[in-house]
Amino acid sequence: MLRGSRPSPAIRVDGASARLDGDWTLRLLMPVLDDIRRQLPAASAGMEWDLSGVTRLDSFGALLLWRHWGRRRPAMLTLAAMQEALFTRLETLGDACLPAEQPYRFLDATAHLGRLLFGFGRHLAGFVALIGQLFLDLRHLLLGRGHWPLLEMSANFYKVGVKAMPVTALVGFLIGVVMSYLSALQLRAFGADVFIVNLLGLGIIRELGPVLVSVLVAGRSGSAMTAQLGVMRVTEEVDALTAMGISRQVRLVLPKVVALTLAMPLLTLWGSAVAILGGMVSANLQLGMSYDYFLNALPRAVPVANVFIGLAKGAIFGLLIALVACHFGLRVKPNTESLSANTTASVVSSITVVILVDAVLAIATRGIGLRYG
Amino acid sequence: MSPPVELKGLSTRFGQHWIHRGVDLVVPAGEVVALVGGSGSGKTTLLRQMVGLLQPAEGEVRLFGEVLSAGDRQAQLARRRRFGMLFQHGALFSALNVFANIAFPLREAGLHDEGLLRDLVLLKLTMVELGPEVALRMPAELSGGMVKRVALARALALEPELLLLDEPTAGLDPDRSAGFVRLIRALHKALGLTVILVTHDLDTLAALATRVAVLAEGRILAFGPLDEIMTVQDPFIERFFHSERSLAALARGRA
Numbered sequence: 001m002l003r004g005s006r007p008s009p010a011i012r013v014d015g016a017s018a019r020l021d022g023d024w025t026l027r028l029l030m031p032v033l034d035d036i037r038r039q040l041p042a043a044s045a046g047m048e049w050d051l052s053g054v055t056r057l058d059s060f061g062a063l064l065l066w067r068h069w070g071r072r073r074p075a076m077l078t079l080a081a082m083q084e085a086l087f088t089r090l091e092t093l094g095d096a097c098l099p100a101e102q103p104y105r106f107l108d109a110t111a112h113l114g115r116l117l118f119g120f121g122r123h124l125a126g127f128v129a130l131i132g133q134l135f136l137d138l139r140h141l142l143l144g145r146g147h148w149p150l151l152e153m154s155a156n157f158y159k160v161g162v163k164a165m166p167v168t169a170l171v172g173f174l175i176g177v178v179m180s181y182l183s184a185l186q187l188r189a190f191g192a193d194v195f196i197v198n199l200l201g202l203g204i205i206r207e208l209g210p211v212l213v214s215v216l217v218a219g220r221s222g223s224a225m226t227a228q229l230g231v232m233r234v235t236e237e238v239d240a241l242t243a244m245g246i247s248r249q250v251r252l253v254l255p256k257v258v259a260l261t262l263a264m265p266l267l268t269l270w271g272s273a274v275a276i277l278g279g280m281v282s283a284n285l286q287l288g289m290s291y292d293y294f295l296n297a298l299p300r301a302v303p304v305a306n307v308f309i310g311l312a313k314g315a316i317f318g319l320l321i322a323l324v325a326c327h328f329g330l331r332v333k334p335n336t337e338s339l340s341a342n343t344t345a346s347v348v349s350s351i352t353v354v355i356l357v358d359a360v361l362a363i364a365t366r367g368i369g370l371r372y373g
Numbered sequence: 374m375s376p377p378v379e380l381k382g383l384s385t386r387f388g389q390h391w392i393h394r395g396v397d398l399v400v401p402a403g404e405v406v407a408l409v410g411g412s413g414s415g416k417t418t419l420l421r422q423m424v425g426l427l428q429p430a431e432g433e434v435r436l437f438g439e440v441l442s443a444g445d446r447q448a449q450l451a452r453r454r455r456f457g458m459l460f461q462h463g464a465l466f467s468a469l470n471v472f473a474n475i476a477f478p479l480r481e482a483g484l485h486d487e488g489l490l491r492d493l494v495l496l497k498l499t500m501v502e503l504g505p506e507v508a509l510r511m512p513a514e515l516s517g518g519m520v521k522r523v524a525l526a527r528a529l530a531l532e533p534e535l536l537l538l539d540e541p542t543a544g545l546d547p548d549r550s551a552g553f554v555r556l557i558r559a560l561h562k563a564l565g566l567t568v569i570l571v572t573h574d575l576d577t578l579a580a581l582a583t584r585v586a587v588l589a590e591g592r593i594l595a596f597g598p599l600d601e602i603m604t605v606q607d608p609f610i611e612r613f614f615h616s617e618r619s620l621a622a623l624a625r626g627r628a
Contacts, residue, residue, distance in 0.1 A: 026532040027455065030482060058532040058564070059500070063492055085563050093499055098472065098491060098508050335467035335513045 007055055008032065011039050018043035021053040024061030036064070045069040048076040051083060062086040071095065127327050130249075134257065134323075137249045152255035160221040160256075161263030165270060167220065168213055172271040175212060176204065176278025184286040193287050197294055200279040201302035206369070209272030210313035211358055214321065216271075217264065218350040222325040225256050226346035229329025230339045238330070248330070257322040264318025265311040272310060305369030313361060317354045324350040375438025376401055377456075377535045377567040378423055383432035385418055392418055394591040395432070402534075405561055405568040407578045409613070410588035416571040417461075419588065420539055423569070424458055436535070454482060456535035457528030461543060463520040465512040471498075471523050472508040478530045497526040502556060518549040522556075529560070538570035542577045554580045554626075575619050579626025587613070599623075 007022035009029055022028070029036060043049075045068070051057070066087070071094075073087065102108075140146055183199050229252060232238050241248050276298070283289045328346035332338050376399050383396040392415040400406050408416045421427045423434055425441045433440055436452060443449075465474050475494045484490055495505055501522040512520060521541065528536060541557065542550035554577055561568055561581075572578055578585065578599070585602045587594040589609040595602050603614055613619065 026482075027451070030484070059496055060493065060532055063489065063496060067489065067492065089499065089563075090496065093492075093496055097505065098495070099506055101509065333513065335511070337468040 009036060009054075009061070011036065011043065013039075013043045013047075017048040017050060019050045019053055020065075021055075023056040024054050024064070025056050025058045026060035029061060029064065040064075040068050045072075045074045047074070048078075049074050050078045052078050052080050054080070054083070057083050057086060059086060059089075062090060066090045123327075126331070127323070130253070130323065130327050130330075133249050134253060137247055137254060141250070141254075146250065149251055149255045152251065153258050156255045156259035157263050159224075160217065160260050161267060164217060164220055164263075164267055168216055168267055168271040169274045171216060172209070172212065172273075172275035173278035175208065176200070176275035176280075177282045179203065179208075179275075180279035180282035181286055184283060188287065193289065194297070196279075196283050196287065196289070197297040198301040200276060200283075201298050202306060202370075204275045204279065205272050205302055205310045206306045207358070207362070209275060210268045210310050210317060211354065212275075213264065213268050213271040213314065214317040214354045215351055217260070217267065217318070218321050218325075218347055218354065221260065222321045222350045223343050223347050225322065225325035226329040226332075226343045227339065229326060230332030230342055233330065233332045234334045234339065253322075253326045253330075256326060257319060260318040260322035261315050262318075264321075265314040268310055268314030303369045303371070309361075309365055309369060313358065316357065316361070320353050320357060321350045324353060375435075377437055378569065379435040379438070380419075380423075381433050381435070383419070383422065383429045383434065385415060385422070385427075386430045391591055393429075396588075396591075396593055398586060398593055398596065400567060400569060402567050403565060405570070405581050405583045407582035407585050408569065408571045408588055409573075409578060409585060411609070411613070412573075414588045415591075416588055417539055420458075420537055420569065420571050424456065424537060425453075454478075454531050455533055456537060457531065457533035458537040459521070459524050459528045459539065459541060461539045463512070463524035465520060465524055465527070467512050470509050470511050471515070474512070474523060475527045475530055478527065482531060493530075494526075497529055498523075500529065500560065501526045502552075517544050518546075518553070521545065521553060525556070529564075532564075533566070535567045535569070538568065538572075540572060540574075541570055542572065542574050547576075550574065550577065551580075557581060575614075575622035576626040579623040581626075 006028060009022040009024045009032065010020070012019045012021070051065075054061075062083070073091075079087070137146075141148055180196060180200055183196055184193070187193055187196055187199070229238070232252070238248055238252070241251060280291060280294045283294060284291060325346050328342040328349070332342045378398070378400040380396050380398040384394050385392040396419065408419060410416050418427060422429050423436070425434070435441075437455060439452060441449070441452065444452075465471075466477065469477065472494055475497050476490050479490060479493060484493075494508065498505065498508065503519065503522055503526070507515070507519065507523070512523070515523065525541075538557070542553055545553060557568065557570075558581060560566065568581075570577075570581065582599060584597060585599050586596045587602060587605075587610060594607060594609060595605045602610065614623070
């Protein structure tokens with residue numbers, strides 16, 4: 001064993017003198033720290049201390065003794081020359097203590113609340129500034145004065161759109177099955193089996209499809225965008241772009257925003273279609289409703305305006321998710337804590353914003369595509 | 374007593390490319406060994422292999438006479454606690470303040486007495502010539518030189534017998550780097566450490582190293598005190614140590 005090769009620390013109290021032996025080092029003291037601490041009080045600082053038998057002493061061992069002596073040298077102390085320097089350093093340390101942290105007072109809570117409010121204000125201002133800058137850059141590009149970052153757009157489109165298709169399909173299909181199964185049970189009780197087409201069609205195409213896909217995309221692509229921009233901030237890549245005179249909005253934000261705005265309607269269409277397929281399969285198994293009937297009844301139950309509403313919602317949600325993700329990504333400070341906090345904030349905010357905007361849109365479009373009575 | 378670090382027939386390969394072929398090196402206790410070599414000669418790779426961050430393709434590394442991965446978890450942990458490493462960019466935990474960074478290895482080692490912990494951290498801070506006022510700052514609020522000092526204090530927290538330094542003076546201004554060199558030399562003298570450092574900086578090398586290991590063409594070209602190395606006849610050593618700039622830097626470091 002490692003310990004065997006070195007002499008263990010020991011303390012011997014003999015009348016009015018205390019003799020120390022062995023290695024007084026962190027490595028050998030840690031395993032026997034409790035024993036040593038029990039033995040130390042037997043030897044008071046006023047005794048005669050002999051440290052010449054100590055084979056090795058490090059600052060941990062020295063500090064342990066120093067604290068036992070009440071932060072000063074005992075009157076009678078025998079030291080080897082090597083150990084002198086350690087205690088000299090401890091003497092210069094003196095009674096240095098940590099700068100005191102301010103205690104928490106009632107006013108601090110108020111100040112905290114104020115800071116939160118101002119912080120929220122700064123977020124809003126920053127978000128508006130981001131959108132404004134994006135518009136200015138778009139105008140600049142539309143007037144043909146800069147070149148479009150088409151390569152980045154297509155790369156982003158592939159990343160957030162095409163690669164999200166499997167997970168969207170899986171979740172959409174399962175939700176479709178579950179919704180259809182649950183409503184089938186209820187509808188059969190009323191003998192209103194045929195209305196499952198209306199329920200699923202309207203619910204999924206108009207509401208559930210866009211929101212479900214948005215939540216998935218916010219978790220999957222929004223967080224990735226924030227983390228990517230955040231790490232680029234940490235490694236100063238964003239600063240390097242600015243130093244080259246390349247707008248970060250054009251190169252980093254715009255491709256992401258455009259890609260997600262274009263990809264989201266398509267993903268919504270895909271997700272809703274698979275969810276309805278799931279519902280159709282479940283209706284067939286549960287209610288014995290034929291696929292032919294379901295497909296024929298669907299256009300009659302769901303006016304085509306609902307599809308457009310769903311697609312428009314997809315585009316709006318995509319735009320918002322990308323903007324929120326970029327906003328938080330560009331606020332990351334160069335430390336791990338800030339990166340994780342901003343990524344969390346990005347996902348939470350984008351999902352909240354999506355649901356808020358969905359509620360607003362639900363009210364705004366209540367006269368479109370719904371048949372009453 | 375077995376040497377702190379012993380490399381036996383160490384070979385490293387990245388893809389098809391061999392970085393080292395049969396590196397042998399024995400670092401005696403109490404020495405300050407500088408590993409030098411051209412860019413891309415695998416100095417940092419060698420350092421990372423010593424602490425087990427990278428596995429060599431062939432050969433073995435022995436620390437304090439034992440293979441790093443020998444024994445059970447407890448034995449491995451005890452062995453790892455016998456050395457400290459200073460990374461090139463400090464590698465301070467950015468989520469923890471200076472105090473928590475230095476206290477971290479001590480807390481992990483099972484020390485929970487807050488009073489003792491506070492004194493120990495303050496002592497380590499004075500060792501690297503920093504005052505208690507920096508203790509509550511976050512790493513992001515420190516200058517490059519301070520980050521290195523705090524990282525050194527953290528590397529020293531567990532009273533290591535072996536200290537590995539990766540480019541200790543890179544990114545510091547001449548004044549700061551001279552200060553850092555003085556600091557390491559003083560600590561080496563006071564604590565009797567064995568130090569292995571990787572450096573490009575000939576000032577640092579001349580000021581610190583008691584022995585120099587020259588790494589070129591995938592092997593240790595020469596190993597010995599600097600004066601001995603200077604007399605070795607080899608084109609690489611010729612270019613590295615005998616150019617006008619190098620000689621000036623070496624003279625500066627020795628001064």
